[in-house]
Amino acid sequence: MGRIAFAVPGDLTTLTGGYIYDRRVMQELRDLGWQVDHIALPAGFPNPTAQEMADALEQLRNLPFDCPVIIDGLAFGALDPAGVTGIKAPIIALVHHPLSKESGLDPEMRDALFASERANLSQVAGVLVPSPHTAEILTTEYGVPADRTAIARPGIDQPKGQRQPTTPPLILSVGIQLPRKGHDVLLRALGQIRDLDWRATIVGAALDQAYSEQLQALMLAQGLQDRVTLAGQVAQEPLGQLYQQASIFALATRYEGYGIVFDEALVHGLPIVSCDAGAVADTVPNGAGRLVPPDQPAAFAAALRALLTDEQARQDCASTSAMFGKTRPGWHDTAMIFSDLLKQHFSEPKQVQA
Known part of the structure; x- marks a missing residue:
C-alpha cells in the first residue's frame, strides 16, 4: 500500500x-x-x-x-x-x-x-x-x-447488549438539529398522539442555534416539555443504551443521502418510522417500519400511533429490522x-x- x-x-x-x-x-x-x-x-x-x-x-x-x-x-x-x-x-x-x-x-x-x-x-x-x-x-x-x-x-458495529425496552415506550430520534432532519415535524406529530402513553428523546448536536430555539419553542407550544427530551449531543455508550431502551426509532427527515442512524436502529432491532425522502427507502427494508411523505406531521403521527397501539405490528417490524440488521456490512x-x-x-x- x-x-x-x-x-x-x-x-x-x-x-x-x-x-x-x-x-x-x-x-x-x-x-x-x-x-x-x-x-x-x-x-x-x-x-x-x-x-x-x-x-x-x-x-x-x-x-x-x-x-x-x-x-x-x-x-x-x-x-x-x-x-x-x-x-x-x-x-x-x-x-x-x-x-x-x-x-x-x-x-x-x-x-x-x-x-x-x-x-x-x-x-x-x-x-x-x-x-x-x-x-x-x-x-x-x-x-x-x-x-x-x-x-x-x-x-456498522453490531451491539453487544440486549434490548431492554422501557415502560412507557421510548421513541428515539437521532439526528443533528438542522432543518433537514425534520425534528420540527416529529414534534408536531408527537403533539397529535398525546392521548397515548410514551416518552421521546431527540439526540443530536445543536448545530443551528435558530433552529434549536425553534424546536424548544415548538416543544413548549405542543405541551410536550414533560414527555420529550432534547438531549443534544450524546456520547457513544449512553447513545447505545438509549437504542437498547427504545421501542421505536423515529426520524422525520426531509432528505438523506444514506442515514447511518437507520442502520443503528436495524442492528438494535427497532421498528422505524421515517419519511420516503432521498435514500431512506433504499436504506430501510420493507417490513421494518413505516415510511410516510416528508413534511406531513399528520401522516407521521398516524404511523407512530399504529405501532404504539398494535403490539403485534410493532413486534413484526422489530423482527424484520433485527433480521436485516444482522446482514449489514462492517x-x-x-x-x-x-x-x-x-x-x-x-x-x-x-x-x-x-
Whole structure:
C-alpha cells in the first residue's frame, strides 16, 4: 500500500454520521496498510470565508502528484473550481449527499453550490458515495459517469447488549438539529398522539442555534416539555443504551443521502418510522417500519400511533429490522471498497489543465 491523504473540514471527532464515516474509514484504511495523512481543512465549509477557502486550496495544492487525496464532500462541493484545477494529486470525492440538497438554503446559495459541485466533480479521478440513490443523483443531475462512481455503504458495529425496552415506550430520534432532519415535524406529530402513553428523546448536536430555539419553542407550544427530551449531543455508550431502551426509532427527515442512524436502529432491532425522502427507502427494508411523505406531521403521527397501539405490528417490524440488521456490512467492508478504488488510481495523477 502507499501514501494517501484524507481531507475533512472541521473537527474529525464530531458525532455526526458523516464524520463517523470518515473517521472509521480512515482507521480501517490504516489497518489495511495504507499510510493515511489526515488533512484538517478549515471548519467554515460549506460556507467558508475567503481566507478559509485560500487556506484549504493551499493545503490541497501542496500535495504531491503521486498522493491521491480523498476530499470529504462537505468541503469538496464548495471549493472554488478554478482552485481545484490547480491540485496536482489525483482527487477522489467522497459525497455523502450533494450540498445543494440541504434543507433551508436560499435559491442563490443552492444554485451556487450545485454549480461548484458539478464543476468540481468533472475534475476527479473517482467518486465514492454511500448509497445507490446518491450515485444516481450524481449521474443524472451532476453529469458524473456511472463507471467513475463506487458505492461504499457505511459500516456498522453490531451491539453487544440486549434490548431492554422501557415502560412507557421510548421513541428515539437521532439526528443533528438542522432543518433537514425534520425534528420540527416529529414534534408536531408527537403533539397529535398525546392521548397515548410514551416518552421521546431527540439526540443530536445543536448545530443551528435558530433552529434549536425553534424546536424548544415548538416543544413548549405542543405541551410536550414533560414527555420529550432534547438531549443534544450524546456520547457513544449512553447513545447505545438509549437504542437498547427504545421501542421505536423515529426520524422525520426531509432528505438523506444514506442515514447511518437507520442502520443503528436495524442492528438494535427497532421498528422505524421515517419519511420516503432521498435514500431512506433504499436504506430501510420493507417490513421494518413505516415510511410516510416528508413534511406531513399528520401522516407521521398516524404511523407512530399504529405501532404504539398494535403490539403485534410493532413486534413484526422489530423482527424484520433485527433480521436485516444482522446482514449489514462492517467498516472493514466499507474500507475495502475505498482501497480498491485507491489502487485503481494510485499511479494515475490528474492531468492539470494548462
